[in-house]
Amino acid sequence: MAEQHHFKLKFIKTADRATNPADPAYPKGMTIDQTAGRRPACRVQLPYPAECPGVFVLTCEACDFRAVITTAGRADDPRSVLFPCHRRPESEPLPVSVSPRGQGGANADR
Numbered sequence: 001m002a003e004q005h006h007f008k009l010k011f012i013k014t015a016d017r018a019t020n021p022a023d024p025a026y027p028k029g030m031t032i033d034q035t036a037g038r039r040p041a042c043r044v045q046l047p048y049p050a051e052c053p054g055v056f057v058l059t060c061e062a063c064d065f066r067a068v069i070t071t072a073g074r075a076d077d078p079r080s081v082l083f084p085c086h087r088r089p090e091s092e093p094l095p096v097s098v099s100p101r102g103q104g105g106a107n108a109d110r
Contacts, residue, residue, distance in 0.1 A: 006062040007044050015053040022074035029079035032069060040085040049077040063087045 029048050035041045046056055050071035058067045063086040071077045 006060055007042075008059045008061060009044070009046070010057045010059075011047075011050065011054055012057065013052055013054040018053055018072040018074050020072070022072075022076040026076040029075065029077055032078045032081040034067070034081070034083040036084075038084040040087075041082055042085050043080055043082045045080045046071075046078055048079045049073055049075060060086065 031043075042060065044058055046069065050056075050073045052073040054071055054073075056069045056071065058069065058081065059065070065083070065086040067081060067083060069078055069081055
């Protein structure tokens with residue numbers, strides 16, 4: 001699974017603070033899985049928790065795939081996003097790299 005190296009991440013602030021409480025089912029954040037089981041897949045770690053409500057705009061530099069992930073600046077924010085790889089077959093393999101702020105490792109879900 002490819003991680004981080006070929007991705008740009010931009011944060012767009014939408015408010016100063018969250019207006020609703022965090023979902024207690026996700027006290028340590030969540031992984032957004034858009035793969036529906038398809039492989040290969042890419043995982044991108046997100047800064048957690050987000051500094052405030054907003055959206056992360058994620059762009060893959062290998063295939064131009066883009067995704068928008070909403071955040072609220074709370075404990076239930078997404079920690080990572082997993083999506084099917086959209087690389088063209090002739091593309092080189094994506095190298096693995098570390099996540100932002102050194103947050104990698106175990107799955108943060110529940």
